[in-house]
Amino acid sequence: MANYPPKLAEALEDFSYITTRPERQEYLIQLADEFKDVKVPPSVATQPYDESHRVPACESDAFVWAVDQPDGTLKFYFDVLNPQGLSAMAMAVILGRSFDGVPLEEIAAVQPDIVFDFFGKDISMGKGQGLMGIVNMAVYEAKRRLK
Amino acid sequence: MTDIAARGYAKPDVLVSTEWVAAHLNDPNVRIIESNEDPLLYPSGHIPGAVEVDWTTDLNDQVVRDYLGRDGFAALASRIGITPETTVVFYGDKNNWWATYAFWVFQLFGHTNARVMDGGRKKWVDEGRELTRVVPTYPATTYPAPERNDAEIRAFRDYVLKHVEAGGQLIDVRSPAEYTGEKLHMEGYPQEGALRGGHIPGAQSVPWARAANDDGTFKDAEALKAIYLQEKGLDPHKETIAYCRIGERSSHTWFVLSYLLGFDKVRNYDGSWTEWGNSVGVPIVKGPNPR
Known part of the structure; x- marks a missing residue:
C-alpha cells in the first residue's frame, strides 16, 4: 500500500476504522450518490458504448475509460448502466478520485483485492469479481501504457 | 405486462404483483423480504416494512460451504418475525435473481407459503412507489424449523x-x-x-x-x-x-x-x-x- 496513490491510501485508511456493516454501507452509499462526478461525459463516449470499455464479470454493466492527459497521467471516467449498481458506482468514485492525475506506476501497483478493504469480505463472489474487474480494468489502462 | 393469472403459468399463485404488495404493506400475515446481489441497495431504500435477508450473512454457514442449518433458519425466521403461517414475499435486484435464491433456500426448510414479487425491486422503483430507509423490527417469533431437506430440490x-x-x-x-x-x-x-x-x-x-x-x-x-x-x-x-x-x-x-x-x-x-x-x-x- 506504500506505493499506492495517496488519495487511495487515504481512503483505505478511512475505511480501516469502520467497524460495523451499516456504517460501511452508509459510507459507500454516500460515495455512490456522487457518481455523477466521474460519469463519462458525451465528449468522451456516448451510448451504445464500445464493448472494449466494458468491465468483464461486472453484472452491473460497468464501463471504464482512461483519457491521456498532456502531463502523461490519466483521467478516468466510468458509467454503470444498471441504475441499481450502487456498489459499482461507489467503486468508480473511489477509483476516479484516487487515480486521476497520479503517476502511472502508482496506479499499476494497485491490487484488485482493495475491493474487500472497502466492501468487506461478506460480499458475494460474483459481486467481488465484478468490483475487482473495475479495479483491474483501470489498473490495466496504466499498465499497458507503461509497457 | 399482462396480468399474472393470464400468463399461462403452471403455478401462478407463486407470483404477486407490485400492486398486491402495495396493498399488503400492513398485513400482519405477510412479510416482505428484500434479497439483493448488491448489499448497498436495501440500506439505500426499501419497500416500507420490508426486512432484508442477506445471502452471505443470513443464508450461508459462515464456516462450511453450505447453507444454514435448522437452528440457523429458526433464528433467522425469529429475527424477521415469521411463523410457518406467514406469507413471505421475496423481491430484489437483478430481475429477482437473489430473491429466487432466498426463495429456494426457504424451500429447503419447507416454507412453502412463499411468493416472489414479479418485476422485483426495479419494477417497484420504476413505478415510483415508496421507498424508505427505516429498518423495521418485528416481535421475535418461535419458528419450529425442520431439518433442512436437501433431497428434493438440491443436487450434489x-x-x-x-x-x-x-x-x-x-x-x-x-x-x-x-x-x-x-x-x-x-x-x-x-x-x-x-x-x-x-x-x-x-x-x-x-x-x-x-x-x-x-x-x-x-x-x-x-x-x-x-x-x-x-x-x-x-x-x-x-x-x-x-x-x-x-x-x-x-x-x-x-x-x-x-x-x-x-x-x-x-x-x-x-x-x-x-x-x-x-x-x-x-x-x-x-x-x-x-x-
Missing part, C-alpha cells in the same frame, strides 16, 4: 455425475462465454474461480436472464416454452438439474422451470461451476455444443 456433485452418465437433462444458465469455456482476453482479469472452463456434458445453454422481460417481470409461459422447450428441447417430465457458478443464477431458472413451467422435477446444483470446474477427473465439454 456425485448425484450430478451419475445424472450425466445416465444422459440426464441439464441446463447451464451462465453467460455464453462461461459455457464455452472461452478465456477472458485481457490479462489480469478474474476467471470463474475455477481451474477449468467449459460446461457439464449434455448441458443446454440458456442464460438465466432470458426468462425475464426488460422491465424485470417474468416472461409469459408461451415465451418461456419457446426458449426451454422448443428451442432447447427440454422435456418437462424428465428430471432437470440447473447450475451456474455458485448456484445463485440457477436458482432463478429452477424457479422458472418449477413454478412457471411446471417441470416435474428440478434440482439446483449449488456447487455449480466453482465445484465442477475445480474437481479432479470430472468430464467437461468446451465449446458451444452440449456434448
